[in-house]
Amino acid sequence: MDAFYASVEQRDFPELRGKPLAVGGSPDGRGVVATASYEARKFGVKSAMPSRQAIQLCPQLIFCRPRFEVYKEVSRAIREIFSRYTDLIEPLSLDEAYLDVTHDKPGIGSAIEVAKAIKDAIRYELDLTASAGVSINKFIAKIASDYHKPDGLTFIGPSKIVPFLEKLPIEKFFGVGKVTAQKMKGMGIHTGGDLKRFSETELISRFGKSGKFFYHIVRGEDDRPVKPNRISKSIGAEDTFETDLFELEDMLLELKALSEKVEKRLTAKSSQGRTVTLKIKFADFTQITRSRTTPSYIHSAQEILQYASELFSKVDLENRKVRLLGISISNFYENDVEKLHNPQLRLF
Incomplete structure (x- = not known):
């Protein structure tokens, strides 16, 4: 979903539409931002940012208190839309999930068309927008879903995966956080192509078990199945x-x-x-x-x-x-x- 909490607030309260909005935090500088609207993101406001810093970046920022019961209810409605197309749904959070549509229920036969149908249903039934990524495995689909936000749909086919990953900035790789990205840049790794030059043994020696993961994902290799009954950690x-x-x-x-x-x-x-x-x-x-x-x-x-x-x-x-x-x-x-x-x- 696109800026999920903020989008729900702007949907339900028209006076907030088109304005920089933060869900969570407070105008007195206490707390942290849970979600920022796209209008606020233009100023550099983002989730997990202290309210004090957010106000400095965007003095006109509007704060609103989270309504988690509402978000949960909307999330259930989104999940119901997903279930029309597949039972293989792995939720990551209230606003994000993996779907395996290898065998979609309506028999559409195209993952891209299924993604379009889901996006349309979310827009028309819930008045919200979602971004979808379509590819051959979870890792590539996740990257694709973030590539053209908001309201995006990105397909990365098998022949495009390796060239796409080689050009991708290392901080855009799902699973590479700020600290790891800085460490990689210190090793001269700025893109997927740079990462690909290191052997599996070298990456494991530098990053432990994560090194093995990095070695395979930069080659587009991810055999993790979509797990419908994902257990919270x-x-x-x-x-x-x-x-x-x-x-x-x-x-x-x-x-x-x-x-x-x-x-x-x-x-x-x-x-x-x-x-x-x-x-x-x-x-x-x-x-x-x-x-x-x-x-x-x-x-x-x-x-x-x-x-x-x-x-x-x-x-x-x-x-x-x-x-x-x-x-x-x-x-x-x-x-x-x-x-x-x-x-x-x-x-x-």
Whole structure:
């Protein structure tokens, strides 16, 4: 989807259309931008940017509070449109998914035509725009989907893949973040063609397991299937505060509230996990995370709070104000609601 949260807001509130908009954050400089409209992006505003910086780049920026329940409902409607064409749908987030349309339900027989049909349905039924990438595997399709935004449709056929990747700037490769891109540029790697000159052994020695991935993707090789039942890597909750927290009692109350939110989300997903992660962002924007893997699977707010509080007690908070707290659970054991309270497995 194109600037999903911001586009939904502009759709629902016509007075916001054509104006630079940030979903998340606030005009007083607190919090971070979750999504920026394309009008705001022209000024350099982007997601995960601190509000203070966004205002400096775009003083006329309009902030609006996220409406996640609305976004989830729109996401469900988008997923329903996808399901008319295939059951092989792998969601990446509320606004993005992989679809395998090798055998499309209506029998259209063309991935490009299926993409057009989906884009048209989203436009006419939901009054939103989406960008699609079409190719022979997930990696190339992902790159193609970002190539002509907004409202784009890019097809990269088998014969065009290698030339396309050789010319592509290294920071445009999905999976190459800012830090990795800078490291690659220090090695003289600025494009896919530069990356291709390195052997698999050399890349593994420089980047570990990721080196093997880089070696294959620059050659357009990606055999990962589309997985319809993709499991979330973590479930959590976090909160950025209107006023920085300084009192220990206030922080502990916030941890209790977050633990209860996480319990609800775990229950909704029929999940429990063994790894508790605590996230703390201080007033100076420095951030730390602390994790602990428990001996048994947990899901209750009481258990989550217990381990989160233990992690919290080991953090040096002297003369430091807290801007954000977050708790997440990972390392899942997936089961149904009945087993959630009785993890004993049946033999047969």
